[in-house]
Amino acid sequence: MTPAPVPAEPPHARRGAVLALTTGAVSMTLIDMTAVAVALPTLQADLNISAGSAQWVVSAYFLALAAGVALGGRLGDSFGHRRCFLIGVAVFGAVSAVAGAAPSIEVLVAARVVQGLAAALTLPAGQALLVDTFPESERGRALGLYIGIGSAFVSLGPLLGGWLSEDLSWRWVFLINPPIALAVLATGLFALRTETQVPTRSPLDVPGGLLLAGVMVALVLGIGAAGTSAPPIAVIAAAAIAIVLGIVLRAFERRAPQPLLSASLLRRAAFAGGLAVSACLQLALIGLVVYGAAWLQDGLDLSPLTAGAAVLPATLTFLVVAPLGGAVADRVGSRMPMVAGTALLTAALAWLAVTVPDDSYALLLPGFVLAGAGLGLAVATTTRAVLSAAPERERGGASGLLYTSQQFGSALGAALLGAVLVAVERSALDHHLDTITGATPTLRAQAEQALRAHDVTAGLPAAIADAVTDALGSGTAAAFAVGGVAALVACAVAYISQGPRKRRQSAPRPQQGAGAADEHPART
16 A cells, blocks of 8 residues: 655744744653752652652653653654644643642652653654654754753753742642643644654554663662662662663564664664764763752752752853754754764863862853853754654654653763762762861761751751761762763764764755655764
């Protein structure tokens, strides 16, 4: 049976509506990653739960999104990006209302899992719709706006979460989502009247998706356990499970008729390299946003609202540079802006790591601005490189794998940087306490408790409080340094994978053929 023709290219007015609704959806789903984290203390007190239980409100969403997004992309390819996008937005909005009204931690965590799965359906479908809607000559600029605005909302999450939880209630962090979802659905029904690509109706690799999810969850939990008081056997067991599941996944994917991890895609240097760069960027971003905001509160004693405002220079710089980076990539290809952006991010994180011990926001500010510029150049152009390297009929799956790499990078970053932070903080505190003659066992215990709580106002003697603050600074500097290493790795991978050899393969675009995008790796 001959497939139906691909729908005609939408007019400019419709393209603007598609950009608006996909941007609204990504902002709604991504802001939950940071806004909820700031609201955790009030949520914890209101539901009368432990700090460990409260942390699952964040982790459940994060892991569900990371585990489900690759399969969500394939669902878009099989059943239509428009259909999956609208269903995902509707479910996300509805379950956000459930989360906002949750009477217990169990209901809230369950709602967060469903939120993560709905986001896993929405995000790759929305990104594929955007790529299908805009021609290649305008795609980089559109992706720059899409990613820039979405990332701005991620960065504004702490500010919004702090304001809502302080002046209203932590429940409004979730209850703001249903109105946004309704607006996106209304716009989508107008702007997306038909599918932008014909669904493939190919079989889904559900076992592959479950195995991939198992590998990621085991790795993240194992690395996270390494930074806690968990016994070493727990870390070893998690690593062993991840290795075994990885081996099974590789064997299964070789025999699957429609593998989730497409070998043809992963053999493309621009695609595979772009995934690696994306994961490293997200790992570095966790160090910047999460631990940067935490240090502003713990080390510089800023309120959550003020700390959120203090990172606005990075957000604003990102918003300005991201569309420009996309426009540059449209002209010269993705390699140059990817390399330049990751190099700037490396320099920014190195600067932050060096200046943290000085306890001065004025010294941190250039690092935040430089990091925003680097991320603005690199993130949008990396997305463009990955999606442009994929054939049109595989862009939903490619988008899913891109989001998988991003969310895995975030989850890995949270676990790895958290483990590094805790280890360095403990070591630095022990070192500082050893130099204080009046550090009795009782005071040491109080200092360790203050360090765990990140609270230096617990009535400690000045010298002990300074030791705790210095330890917090050492841990934050180490987190920035590890993020900088990840950015440097991303720079090297971008330089190699998006190399000039791609440009030599560039040829005039064929007049017909669904795989025309494959013929232009030079412009990825």
